[in-house]
Amino acid sequence: KAGVTQTPRYLIKTRGQQVTLSCSPISGHRSVSWYQQTPGQGLQFLFEYFSETQRNKGNFPGRFSGRQFSNSRSEMNVSTLELGDSALYLCASSLAGGLAVGGYGYTFGSGTRLTVV
Amino acid sequence: EDKVVQSPLSLVVHEGDTVTLNCSYEVTNFRSLLWYKQEKKAPTFLFMLTSSGIEKKSGRLSSILDKKELFSILNITATQTGDSAVYLCAATEIYNQGGKLIFGQGTELSVKP
Numbered sequence: 001k002a003g004v005t006q007t008p009r010y011l012i013k014t015r016g017q018q019v020t021l022s023c024s025p026i027s028g029h030r031s032v033s034w035y036q037q038t039p040g041q042g043l044q045f046l047f048e049y050f051s052e053t054q055r056n057k058g059n060f061p062g063r064f065s066g067r068q069f070s071n072s073r074s075e076m077n078v079s080t081l082e083l084g085d086s087a088l089y090l091c092a093s094s095l096a097g098g099l100a101v102g103g104y105g106y107t108f109g110s111g112t113r114l115t116v117v
Numbered sequence: 118e119d120k121v122v123q124s125p126l127s128l129v130v131h132e133g134d135t136v137t138l139n140c141s142y143e144v145t146n147f148r149s150l151l152w153y154k155q156e157k158k159a160p161t162f163l164f165m166l167t168s169s170g171i172e173k174k175s176g177r178l179s180s181i182l183d184k185k186e187l188f189s190i191l192n193i194t195a196t197q198t199g200d201s202a203v204y205l206c207a208a209t210e211i212y213n214q215g216g217k218l219i220f221g222q223g224t225e226l227s228v229k230p
Contacts, residue, residue, distance in 0.1 A: 004159075031215070033217065033218070035218070035220075042220055042221075042222050042223065043160075043205065043207075043218075043220040044220075045217040045218065045219070048215045048216070048217060050214075050215055055213050055214060055215030056212065056213050056215045056216070056217055058217070088158070090159070090160070092218070105151060105162050105165050106151070106162070106218060107162060108153075108159045108160045108161075108162075109159055110158040110159045111158045111159060
């Protein structure tokens, strides 16, 4: 089965612009989470969506937002880009998210490398 | 504050060596402990541990969780150059009917021929 697909793979944006990243989860998976990876902070949780509802949000400013569509595809948006937003943005797909009994693993996409100049 | 700490942060070994990577965690509403291998982009899933004391194995890799002492180890025997990567440990925290992964800093493993 197809894995988690993130588009685009690379992006270069200018400070102040906004950007939208896309994630298509594994077929049948309803939970999509987003993570930011930087050399200094490592992997940090942004938010989780399940059945078009945001269940959890990490400690990021309101400039970071997201949504999930009825087909489970998700988008995240960053407005008013800052240099510090340069990072690898990873999307993780899961059958039901962490609540499922016994837990389900999370499968990651290859990420979108965002560079803000 | 919830946290996951990995050690060592980096490790250089030679092919054939055995390595042990450590992960300790302090996470409220803990559900599971996951190990990932990251080479270029996407972290690839290795193990998910939910029960204490039960070793999971996959080829030369094995892992175990101790929920009393709040740590996990990942062992790699007979290392190969292809094992060179960053190994990430993550704890699943459950809340608001959902969950999130709290990652450690990663252990960068370099296997020399």
